[in-house]
Amino acid sequence: KGLCAVKLSSWYNFYVGTGECTYSDPSSWEEWASNQEELDAILYGYGFSYAHRRHVSLESPYPDVRFAEDAPFFLGLRNLYGSDKVALLRDEIGICVHIMHRANSAQVLGAYDIDDEDIDELAIAKLTAFKLYRAAASLAAQQDESVVGSAIRDVIEALRALVCAEEK
Structure with a gap:
């Protein structure tokens, strides 16, 4: 052209x-x-x-x-x-x-x-480079979910402890 x-x-x-x-x-x-x-x-x-x-x-x-x-x-x-x-x-x-x-x-x-x-x-x-970007993003999302899930579990356990302490 x-x-x-x-x-x-x-x-x-x-x-x-x-x-x-x-x-x-x-x-x-x-x-x-x-x-x-x-x-x-x-x-x-x-x-x-x-x-x-x-x-x-x-x-x-x-x-x-x-x-x-x-x-x-x-x-x-x-x-x-x-x-x-x-x-x-x-x-x-x-x-x-x-x-x-x-x-x-x-x-x-x-x-x-x-x-x-x-x-x-x-x-x-x-392309390998793009596959690596996608894999890294997927791994980061899984880690974020794990961190958030862990934080939520910690909050729930703390709330349970507070409720149990108040019940006693």
Whole structure:
């Protein structure tokens, strides 16, 4: 196609703390984008979800800023090369998953939740790294349940002891 760059316009998110997966489609984020300019800033932002040829960043370097360089960079590429050379691509099969963790700077809205069976069908699901993320999230959830269950048992035992002490 002769593309200079491609940017996902929708994507999957995986939350390492919970093991949940969502699908984000910024075109449905009316509360975040009330006009096309705001929507473009979202669509061309989120740097995890783009790729470009090396020469384009040499000809039009990233802005020298501490944060949020992705949207200005990609919008600049679109202005320089045109929309036919800087493409938006909807990810409907899971070629890329945004790994969400505590240190993420991005705020992401999930258009809808993805169940475990559908996660298994994503293109990325067979990759070892993604399998490890899912296993770690599952283990963390089991440990959380164990800790919560243990804490609940301790509270119940303490309440029983109080009730027994009051009955005597």
